[in-house]
Amino acid sequence: MKPGRLLRVKGMIRKEWLQVIRDPSSIAIAFFLPMLLLLIFGYGVSLDAKNVRIALVVEQADSQSLSFAGGFYQTSYFAPLALNSIQEAETALRQSKVDGIVWLRHNFGRDYLRKDSPPIGVIVNGVDANTARLIEGYVQGIWFGWLEQQAERAGKKLQSPVQLEQRIWYNPEVRSTDFLVPGVLAVIMTLIGALLTALVIAREWERGTMEALLVTRISVVEILLGKLIPYFILGMGGLALSLAMAHSLFHVPLRGSLWLLLATSALFLWVALGMGFFISTIFKSQFVAALVAMVSTFLPAFILSGFIFDIQSMPPIIQGLTHLIAARYYVSILQTLFLVGDVWSVVLPNAAALVGMGLFFHGMVYRKTRKNLE
Amino acid sequence: MARPAVSPLHSSPHAAFAPTAPSAAPTGAAPDSAAALVLDQVRKTFTIEKKQITALDGVSCAIRPGMVTGLIGPDGAGKTTLMRLCAGLLTPDQGSLRALNIDVVREPLKVQASIGYMPQRFGLYEDLTVLENLDLYADLQGVEAEARAERYAQLLAMAGLEGFRGRLAGRLSGGMKQKLGLVCTLVRPPRLLLLDEPTVGVDPVSRRELWQIVYHLVEAEGMSVLLSTAYLDEAERCAEVVLIHQGKILGHDHPRAFSQQVEGRTWQVRAPDMPKRALQRALSHNPAVLDALILGKAIRVVSRDRTPLQPIGLPSEIAVEVAPVAPRFEDYFVATLKDDHAAANGDNHITLRQTSDRLAGQDVITVDNLVRRFGDFYAVDHVGFRVRHGEIFGLLGANGAGKTTTFRMLCGLLPISSGACTVAGMNLRTAAAAARAKIGYMAQKFSLYGNLSVMQNLKFFSSAYGLRGARRSGQIDWALSTFNLEPFAATESQSLPLGFKQRLALAVALMHEPEVLFLDEPTSGVDPLARREFWVQINSLADQGVTVLVTTHFMEEAEYCDRLVIMADGRVLAEGTPEAMKEGFSGGVGREATMEDAFIGLLEANRNEANLKSAPQAAKASA
Numbered sequence: 001m002k003p004g005r006l007l008r009v010k011g012m013i014r015k016e017w018l019q020v021i022r023d024p025s026s027i028a029i030a031f032f033l034p035m036l037l038l039l040i041f042g043y044g045v046s047l048d049a050k051n052v053r054i055a056l057v058v059e060q061a062d063s064q065s066l067s068f069a070g071g072f073y074q075t076s077y078f079a080p081l082a083l084n085s086i087q088e089a090e091t092a093l094r095q096s097k098v099d100g101i102v103w104l105r106h107n108f109g110r111d112y113l114r115k116d117s118p119p120i121g122v123i124v125n126g127v128d129a130n131t132a133r134l135i136e137g138y139v140q141g142i143w144f145g146w147l148e149q150q151a152e153r154a155g156k157k158l159q160s161p162v163q164l165e166q167r168i169w170y171n172p173e174v175r176s177t178d179f180l181v182p183g184v185l186a187v188i189m190t191l192i193g194a195l196l197t198a199l200v201i202a203r204e205w206e207r208g209t210m211e212a213l214l215v216t217r218i219s220v221v222e223i224l225l226g227k228l229i230p231y232f233i234l235g236m237g238g239l240a241l242s243l244a245m246a247h248s249l250f251h252v253p254l255r256g257s258l259w260l261l262l263a264t265s266a267l268f269l270w271v272a273l274g275m276g277f278f279i280s281t282i283f284k285s286q287f288v289a290a291l292v293a294m295v296s297t298f299l300p301a302f303i304l305s306g307f308i309f310d311i312q313s314m315p316p317i318i319q320g321l322t323h324l325i326a327a328r329y330y331v332s333i334l335q336t337l338f339l340v341g342d343v344w345s346v347v348l349p350n351a352a353a354l355v356g357m358g359l360f361f362h363g364m365v366y367r368k369t370r371k372n373l374e
Numbered sequence: 375m376a377r378p379a380v381s382p383l384h385s386s387p388h389a390a391f392a393p394t395a396p397s398a399a400p401t402g403a404a405p406d407s408a409a410a411l412v413l414d415q416v417r418k419t420f421t422i423e424k425k426q427i428t429a430l431d432g433v434s435c436a437i438r439p440g441m442v443t444g445l446i447g448p449d450g451a452g453k454t455t456l457m458r459l460c461a462g463l464l465t466p467d468q469g470s471l472r473a474l475n476i477d478v479v480r481e482p483l484k485v486q487a488s489i490g491y492m493p494q495r496f497g498l499y500e501d502l503t504v505l506e507n508l509d510l511y512a513d514l515q516g517v518e519a520e521a522r523a524e525r526y527a528q529l530l531a532m533a534g535l536e537g538f539r540g541r542l543a544g545r546l547s548g549g550m551k552q553k554l555g556l557v558c559t560l561v562r563p564p565r566l567l568l569l570d571e572p573t574v575g576v577d578p579v580s581r582r583e584l585w586q587i588v589y590h591l592v593e594a595e596g597m598s599v600l601l602s603t604a605y606l607d608e609a610e611r612c613a614e615v616v617l618i619h620q621g622k623i624l625g626h627d628h629p630r631a632f633s634q635q636v637e638g639r640t641w642q643v644r645a646p647d648m649p650k651r652a653l654q655r656a657l658s659h660n661p662a663v664l665d666a667l668i669l670g671k672a673i674r675v676v677s678r679d680r681t682p683l684q685p686i687g688l689p690s691e692i693a694v695e696v697a698p699v700a701p702r703f704e705d706y707f708v709a710t711l712k713d714d715h716a717a718a719n720g721d722n723h724i725t726l727r728q729t730s731d732r733l734a735g736q737d738v739i740t741v742d743n744l745v746r747r748f749g750d751f752y753a754v755d756h757v758g759f760r761v762r763h764g765e766i767f768g769l770l771g772a773n774g775a776g777k778t779t780t781f782r783m784l785c786g787l788l789p790i791s792s793g794a795c796t797v798a799g800m801n802l803r804t805a806a807a808a809a810r811a812k813i814g815y816m817a818q819k820f821s822l823y824g825n826l827s828v829m830q831n832l833k834f835f836s837s838a839y840g841l842r843g844a845r846r847s848g849q850i851d852w853a854l855s856t857f858n859l860e861p862f863a864a865t866e867s868q869s870l871p872l873g874f875k876q877r878l879a880l881a882v883a884l885m886h887e888p889e890v891l892f893l894d895e896p897t898s899g900v901d902p903l904a905r906r907e908f909w910v911q912i913n914s915l916a917d918q919g920v921t922v923l924v925t926t927h928f929m930e931e932a933e934y935c936d937r938l939v940i941m942a943d944g945r946v947l948a949e950g951t952p953e954a955m956k957e958g959f960s961g962g963v964g965r966e967a968t969m970e971d972a973f974i975g976l977l978e979a980n981r982n983e984a985n986l987k988s989a990p991q992a993a994k995a996s997a
Binding site for chain 2: 004012
């Protein structure tokens with residue numbers, strides 16, 4: 001080790017630390033924003049459809065129709081609104097009072113008894129495609145449930161060519177919190193690793209402190225280490241806070257091992273820091289660095305990581321693009337570790353991809369950072 | 375460009391003049407290896423927006439050890455580029471640099487380990503305390519833990535910062551920040567110290583203290599110092615001066631050797647019965663006069679040759695007194711660079727299309743108990759003054775004294791916390807928009823659209839000021855002809871020469887024929903020649919009844935004002951004519967008091983008063 005290196009790196013770390021403590025915006029990015037995101041995604045955002053408002057139009061109140069319609073009242077997925085005519089229901093849909101219509105024609109009971117397949121009209125507001133698909137699925141579920149019930153009452157098994165036995169593994173209640181919260185971790189780590197780092201380095205350029213640093217004995221490696229270590233610690237702190245919240249507030253299960261979670265998180269944080277450094281070597285004003293970090297790391301971590309939107313259902317070009325997003329690999333590790341367990345066949349390839357990206361970014365940073373102002 | 379009469383390397387037989395210079399006369403035979411810094415044919419160009427700019431053009435010089443060398447030149451001369459090259463922060467296109475006998479280009483780290491460099495905006499961490507900043511730089515420079523306590527005590531005592539160890543750097547005044555910055559570069563005593571414009575925008579008291587620190591370093595620690603500055607009057611404080619202009623070195627010698635070139639050509643002219651601006655104008659039309667500058671009540675003249683100055687062209691019944699005065703560094707600068715043929719003084723007179731006497735004999739600007747608070751900080755603290763019709767009135771003060779804040783309130787750009795002010799008879803609290811219509815404003819920086827042509831700028835701003843039809847085209851024609859902008863009408867404004875940019879900015883400010891003209895630091899970053907040109911224009915406007923309010927931190931510029939106020943910490947320390955201000959302050963042995971002496975005297979009196987009342991209050995920059 002070069003003489004004085006330890007002293008210089010320690011000096012940088014202490015300085016960085018004091019700045020974080022005294023600068024409200026760093027604290028906000030490192031601690032309040034993660035908490036806010038967790039609360040929003042833990043409590044607010046839910047991808048499950050519950051209490052969906054539908055209009056229920058029963059034209060002929062015979063026993064079959066009523067018993068089928070009753071199914072909608074018993075489930076918590078729907079909040080039905082009984083209306084007398086399809087015209088009224090369509091008006092309600094148009095006025096956005098309901099998100100869907102279930103329409104039992106007057107011939108429902110008669111056709112059912114005649115063993116014909118009686119028509120059920122289902123009209124769904126397709127503006128929100130996600131909810132629309134859910135309504136469709138739920139209505140079908142109720143339909144099958146009701147048929148089964150009817151068959152049982154008649155003392156025979158439902159005559160159906162295929163028996164559907166559904167089991168949902170890993171998240172049997174299909175709680176979206178359980179996979180959203182691990183995803184939020186990826187967003188938080190990107191935030192601290194890339195956005196905060198890009199910001200603080202750009203600030204040094206803007207305030208002229210970088211020029212004064214450059215003419216001291218400090219070397220490029222020492223400057224980078226002096227920035228990497230404090231923000232790495234800060235990021236792991238943010239992670240610990242988020243894990244504690246996930247566990248105690250949202251009761252997200254952790255089925256994999258904690259050490260593997262911490263190790264892969266450290267790996268991802270290292271990649272995110274590399275991206276932050278990379279941005280700040282190119283863009284030297286806080287405003288531009290923040291914008292670039294937002295657009296190139298934070299937003300993709302939200303949209304393209306598979307955290308909210310399923311990668312498999314994206315168009316092929318976008319799917320290809322997601323391979324460039326580090327958060328994608330981390331999200332897939334996280335969701336596996338939290339909900340499934342230590343599945344090495346998932347963790348290892350994703351971790352390998354992260355190592356590759358980290359080496360790329362840190363290598364570029366080391367190559368591009370020069371101790372001068374050219 | 376005129377060739378300098380001074381030989382490039384110290385050939386003068388005269389002893390050095392600056393207080394700390396070594397007593398031995400410099401000898402031209404000093405070997406280069408002994409020099410602290412050697413530049414050989416250094417060339418550096420930058421490409422900005424596809425245009426190549428030559429910042430340094432074949433610069434060679436050798437900075438001698440154990441003394442203060444001043445790198446003096448106007449803004450844009452290449453001073454900062456030279457400093458950064460010496461510190462290894464930039465690489466030259468051509469040529470070589472050696473600092474302390476180490477090749478800067480090849481071994482920048484080794485150079486950086488043995489020099490101290492203070493950039494123009496020194497990198498103090500504002501959210502760290504004084505002590506924490508020192509600790510950081512001590513860590514980075516590898517100062518041993520045992521040596522620190524003693525070194526800190528010594529440095530903080532030198533900078534007068536002992537009482538502020540625990541204060542956040544961001545809460546220090548501008549001058550204290552600058553001293554702390556200097557102290558931070560000194561935690562490990564460097565053998566060569568590079569200071570890039572350490573005194574810019576700093577109040578005169580702190581400026582003097584900074585110089586004392588620098589002298590002390592040279593004397594006690596034998597340091598070699600290269601200090602750059604745009605203030606020509608600081609030349610005389612250096613042991614040697616390198617004069618740089620447009621990327622070329624014009625001379626390198628004792629400061630006295632420069633001014634001696636114009637010995638016998640400098641005069642002071644007084645005519646008690648004649649207004650000073652009329653006297654200046656008359657003198658500048660005299661063919662024997664190269665330069666005529668208002669200095670208080672008198673006019674300072676540089677003549678073209680050594681023949682005694684004859685006051686021709688003045689009314690015969692007027693008593694005129696002509697006395698020779700000692701030449702200054704600036705006289706040399708002006709004498710060397712002032713172009714004899716182009717831009718003869720008369721060209722800069724501006725004739726307005728119509729003048730207004732509506733307010734003649736009245737107070738055009740009145741300010742009473744004006745206050746502007748930011749939180750619990752008083753940026754402007756009960757300020758009051760009056761400006762008469764046709765007067766040039768100055769607001770003089772260091773950065774953060776409250777000048778710009780006062781100014782913005784007077785322009786109606788910033789709400790007033792309490793107090794009253796009127797401009798051209800309009801109350802700014804109730805009729806800010808109507809007041810603004812009477813005001814022409816020229817901002818500190820070139821605030822026109824750089825990528826529009828001169829004509830497009832004039833057209834845009836005339837319509838922005840609500841001019842229409844014949845009046846609009848009339849005013850545009852007037853602006854083009856009066857400011858000699860016709861040849862440039864189609865030129866992009868950003869590629870205009872600096873002097874013409876300033877003309878354009880002034881032309882735009884005068885488009886709507888305002889009764890009051892506000893100038894915010896109009897000549898900062900402008901070389902002394904362009905500044906002279908500008909003031910001739912402003913003088914002619916005042917003569918035609920335009921009231922001018924100007925802020926400046928150039929002490930010397932205050933001499934152009936009819937009356938002024940000196941501001942510090944948001945308050946007015948004194949109000950009066952430049953002569954009245956200087957009265958009662960001595961200028962040291964054998965010279966008249968300058969504006970700077972008066973300013974320092976007032977500031978010190980104010981600080982003593984404040985110290986009696988409470989612990990020193992750190993002024994927060996209000997700009």
